[in-house]
Amino acid sequence: MVRNGHITAIGQKGSIKAPAGAARVDLTSKTVMPAMNNIHIHIGYEGYVSWSVENHTPENVLDHLEREAFYGVGTAMAMGDQPVDFAFKFQQDQLAGKFPPAARFFFAAGFAPPGGGPDALLIQGTTPLHAVNEVSTPDEAVAAVRKLVARKVKELKFWVDNRDNSRGSTKKKMPPEVYTALIEEAHKHGMLVHAHATNLQDQKGVVKAGVDVLVHTLAAEKVDDEFVAILQAKRPYWAPVMGLGDRSELCDGDNPFIEQVLPDTVIADIRAGKTWLPSPPCSQPATAQFAQREENLKYNFPKYIAAGARIVLGTDAGVSAKYSYGFAEHHELGMYVRLGLTPAEAIIASTSRPTEVLRIKDTGTLAKGKRADFIVLNANPVENIRNTREIDSVYLYGAKLDRGALQAKFRQALVDRDATQAKLKKDYVAHPPSSRKLID
Ligand SMILES: [Zn+2]
DSSP states (O other): OEETTEEOOOOSTTSSOOOTTOOOOOOTTOEEEEOEEEEEEOOSOBOSSOBOGGGOSHHHHHHHHHHHHHTTEEEEEEESOSOHHHHHHHHHHHHTTOSOSOOEEEEEEEEESTTOSSOTTTHHHHTTTTOEEEOOSHHHHHHHHHHHHHTTOOEEEEEEOGGGGGSSSSOSOOOHHHHHHHHHHHHHTTOEEEEEEOSHHHHHHHHHTTOSEEEOOOSSSOOOHHHHHHHHHHOOEEEOOOGGGSOOGGGGSOOHHHHTTSOHHHHHHHHTTOOSSOOOOTTSOOOHHHHHHHHHHHHHHHHHHHTTOEEOOOOOBTSOGGGOTTHHHHHHHHHHHHTTOOHHHHHHHHTTHHHHHHTOOSSSSOOTTSBOOEEEESSOTTTOGGGGGOEEEEEETTEEOOHHHHHHHHHHHHHHHHHHTHHHHTTTOSSOTTOOOOOO
16 A cells, blocks of 8 residues: 555555555556665766767756666666766755656765776766866875765765776876775765775775775676685675676667667667777677676676675666666666576665665665555566566556656657757767867
8 A cells, every 4th residue: 555655554465454535556466576776877978879978967867767767766876977066956856856757866976086987988978077086195085075075975986997097197096095095084974985896906905995885796807715705704785787798688689678768770779889888789799708708707796695795786877878777777687697696686686785775764675664666567576587577567656657658758859869969970989079088
């Protein structure tokens, strides 16, 4: 039973008495699961026919959150890529009910060494907007954290990546003394810290330093005993965010589940590998490197889990149309199961556990007092994780989403954008025309 956006009672058929005048929705033979919650996306820059800082508007952020909702996602956290003023304003406007139903917006403030941090595409959005705090020393890190404390920011994310050794003014990735100071200061103020780290040395470093959420999975190396021991000691949350490195599901033939929210031109572009973040076309056979990645994932994933890493859903959606808002979640869940979780464990990782990271108690499970955020499915995902895709309807805050209208809007909006931004398209040059020359 749902009232004023919340679940007021839940139980066996016949055990709950509905008040007079209540509307009854017959879900006989359906399965109801909590809406998913995603702690790692990049939002606002994707335009499908362009990827540009010029796309970063409240309207486009809302579009992305509506896409999340369409696929059954109730909350989504932008990870280190939003200007703080913009993010707070958007959050307040959403809380004030100024926007139509969509996934609830959360954000973490970003930290990186000068000129470093986000990947080659995302950085072309974050740099012009000054979305990432650039710090070179422990003192700078502490000062920047304190500024965010004053502004009541709750979560931080920092990047540690070898790619920073070959770009940016410092020509080096964030060193341990800087991120250790950052984590310690953030923890003093009750903030939660996420770390992007993609190799064994850096993953060991950030987990040892006490990061709350480890982001990414080792794909080019294998976990070793020392790292397992560190994971066992620290038991961080772990957002594997693996699917962006996969071939698009669109390479496997018709895929109405994904195709329903994209215009045909974008679907064709994805299959041809013409995405803004470069990816191989479907016609290119899988490389030896790809096979090695798969082998490493199969080896590493169960080791993280067995060591006590607390898996939590993140997708990295927002840098490539091939792995975009909403459908990426369902792919990521499929990977969890393929790599060793049970479907029930994958569902927990995508529903209740993310609320621990978001630090919200009002959603993530179906229980009295929780928000009525749920997905009605035509089949049971505990039996087969692919059944999360059998969506009959999505309810957020007790209201049924008009998925048909949303779907039409997604396709229409892209067509409109195509018309207004046709001048930007020009055969997908390597970088969006709006990008500035950021690094020497
Ligand atoms: Zn990311």
